[in-house]
Amino acid sequence: MRDLAFVGFLLALLGLGLRRPFLFVLAYVYVDIVSPQRLSYYLLNSVPVSLICAALAVGGWIIADNKSGSRFGGRQAMLLLLLLWCGFTTLNADLPTEALEKWSWVWKALAFAVFLPLTLRTKLRIEALLLFMILSAASIVIVGGIKTLASGGGYGALNLMIDNNSGLYEGSTISTVAVAIVPVILFLAQFGTIYPPEWRVKAFAYALAFACLLIPIGTEARTGLICIGVLAILMLRATRRRFLYIGLIGLAGLAAVPLLPASFTSRMDTITEYQADSSASTRLAVWAWTWDYVQDHPLGGGFEVYRQNKLRIDITARQRSGGIESVQSTQEYDRGRAFHSAYFEMLGEQGFPGFLLWLMLHVTGVIRMEALRRRYLKAEGDTAWIAPLASALQHAQLIYMVGSLFVGIAFQPFILMLISAQIGLDTYVGRRRRAESQRPFTAGPASAPAPTLPPPQSAWR
Numbered sequence: 023m024r025d026l027a028f029v030g031f032l033l034a035l036l037g038l039g040l041r042r043p044f045l046f047v048l049a050y051v052y053v054d055i056v057s058p059q060r061l062s063y064y065l066l067n068s069v070p071v072s073l074i075c076a077a078l079a080v081g082g083w084i085i086a087d088n089k090s091g092s093r094f095g096g097r098q099a100m101l102l103l104l105l106l107w108c109g110f111t112t113l114n115a116d117l118p119t120e121a122l123e124k125w126s127w128v129w130k131a132l133a134f135a136v137f138l139p140l141t142l143r144t145k146l147r148i149e150a151l152l153l154f155m156i157l158s159a160a161s162i163v164i165v166g167g168i169k170t171l172a173s174g175g176g177y178g179a180l181n182l183m184i185d186n187n188s189g190l191y192e193g194s195t196i197s198t199v200a201v202a203i204v205p206v207i208l209f210l211a212q213f214g215t216i217y218p219p220e221w222r223v224k225a226f227a228y229a230l231a232f233a234c235l236l237i238p239i240g241t242e243a244r245t246g247l248i249c250i251g252v253l254a255i256l257m258l259r260a261t262r263r264r265f266l267y268i269g270l271i272g273l274a275g276l277a278a279v280p281l282l283p284a285s286f287t288s289r290m291d292t293i294t295e296y297q298a299d300s301s302a303s304t305r306l307a308v309w310a311w312t313w314d315y316v317q318d319h320p321l322g323g324g325f326e327v328y329r330q331n332k333l334r335i336d337i338t339a340r341q342r343s344g345g346i347e348s349v350q351s352t353q354e355y356d357r358g359r360a361f362h363s364a365y366f367e368m369l370g371e372q373g374f375p376g377f378l379l380w381l382m383l384h385v386t387g388v389i390r391m392e393a394l395r396r397r398y399l400k401a402e403g404d405t406a407w408i409a410p411l412a413s414a415l416q417h418a419q420l421i422y423m424v425g426s427l428f429v430g431i432a433f434q435p436f437i438l439m440l441i442s443a444q445i446g447l448d449t450y451v452g453r454r455r456r457a458e459s460q461r462p463f464t465a466g467p468a469s470a471p472a473p474t475l476p477p478p479q480s481a482w483r
Contacts, residue, residue: 025065028058032071036078043082047141048154050075050134054435055158057191060184076134083141091453092140097390097445100383101438105132107376108325115324124325128433135438142446145407146215151443152206153216155436160230162190163200167233170240180240190436197246198425199436200234201253205414207231213407245428252424256417305362305428307333312361312370322373332357364426380432384423387444391416394451408451415444 032049039045053059053075059066083089108128115121142148166182182191190196211227212219238246254271261267311331315323323330335354361367368377394412398405422437431437 025062028062029065032058032066036075039078039082043086044141044147044150046075046078046082047138048150050079051151051154051439052158054131054134054439055155055190056161057189072130076130079141080137083137087141088143089140091143091450093449093453095139095445095449097383097386097441097448098136098139100379100386101132101136101441104372104376104379104383105129105136107372107379108132111322111324111372111376114321116327117324117329120326120329121324128325131433131435131438134435135442138439138442139445139449142443142450145450148411148443148446148450149210149214149216151439151446153210153214155439155443156203156207156210156230159190159199159203159436160233162196163230163233163237166196166200166240167236170236193241194243194245194425194429195431195434197238197241197243198249198422198429198431199434200237201246201249202418202421202425202437202440204231204234204253205256205417207234209410209414213410245425248428249421249425252421253417256420260413303335304333304356304359307335307356308359308361309363309366312366316369316373320374322369322371322376325371327370328361329358331359333359361430363428364430364432367430367432383441384419387419387441388416388423390448391419391444394448398451408447411447415440415447419444 032053035045035049035052039049050072053072059069059071108125112118112121112125138151142151162182166180169180180193182196184191190199207227207230210217211224214223217223235250237243238250258264258267308328308331311333312328315327315331333356335356336352361370365377365381368380372380391412395409395416398408398412401408418440419437422431422440426432
């Protein structure tokens with residue numbers, strides 16, 4: 023039955039895409055995030071669903087989509103340069119066979135991120151993209167939230183529908199993404215037009231946001247707890263009654279602590295005792311190896327270069343008994359350990375050029391969203407949604423940037439789609455401003471639709 027549901031949904035979505043080509047783009051977004059072919063028992067797992075949806079998305083845009091207002095922006099150029107640089111490092115990789123395996127999906131994620139903003143010509147399309155991304159991630163988050171409430175979860179024990187620990191189904195990755203999308207969920211609950219804000223929509227949005235906060239508990243991912251802290255700080259900026267907000271957050275934290283599983287609290291305690299934790303000490307050793315490696319290989323070693331590392335891990339455990347503290351130091355040896363950080367992932371695999379390009383891509387996004395937020399902070403009417411959306415996308419990116427300090431998700435497709443949404447919003451607002459500045463003085467009021475923007479009924483075409 024589950025296979026039939028997946029097939030029926032995809033066929034219906036692709037069928038609607040024959041009339042509205044942009045729906046092919048949304049179909050690819052759904053397939054890339056949820057990976058129904060991996061959830062299927064036999065009907066989809068032998069069909070190149072992702073390739074079919076990608077071909078339809080690009081082909082539909084080339085053949086049938088209205089391209090008025092489409093523009094290739096500066097951040098798209100950064101994405102394209104990063105794609106080309108990754109191709110260069112793959113050709114010169116230390117481990118060519120292993121590098122090709124990662125390249126096989128990274129180039130698709132980057133190429134789609136370059137293409138996606140070209141299709142985001144209207145507010146409706148930007149909102150539809152974000153809605154599909156949120157609901158696709160929700161299919162994983164809701165399952166994880168329910169299982170967390172039912173069993174408490176556990177590190178490596180929370181089954182998110184499949185046993186394959188990759189993509190958004192990996193514990194630390196879904197924890198980071200789940201917390202990052204909370205600001206976008208709250209934006210859609212207040213400013214959405216596809217599902218207009220009313221009590222049922224808001225109830226679902228708040229329940230989904232709660233489920234997102236449960237994911238770090240269920241997965242026991244320390245990264246998720248840090249991301250929740252960053253989210254609480256960022257939301258403080260948009261809160262009018264800040265002292266009340268801080269008090270409520272404190273009360274919620276005190277009330278939640280007794281309800282948390284003992285395994286969760288004991289695992290979180292290792293954040294402050296990282297020197298005694300084997301996992302944390304291993305990460306520090308990998309990061310030190312990566313820094314030493316790029317001193318001799320400033321252009322990087324290509325994908326999967328970490329597989330050749332050899333580590334000496336120093337672990338220091340402190341024990342207190344009767345007022346006397348004893349320190350026990352041990353050494354362990356390991357090899358081929360992953361980076362566990364997007365920053366060191368980029369540094370080791372793509373060298374200083376790739377790392378700086380990737381970092382500039384994200385920093386530029388934060389700056390551009392802040393510029394839009396400030397420009398439209400007091401806007402009213404049909405532009406009142408711009409500042410809240412810019413703020414939501416900026417907060418999502420900042421949470422990702424903090425979370426990715428401890429997770430190797432530099433090329434996570436979901437995050438690249440968020441970047442594409444930022445680019446689409448920036449391009450749309452810029453096009454709107456140019457159209458309004460060119461309107462003759464005899465034209466209608468400034469709030470009237472810009473003449474070069476497509477009418478609402480053609481937004482999906």
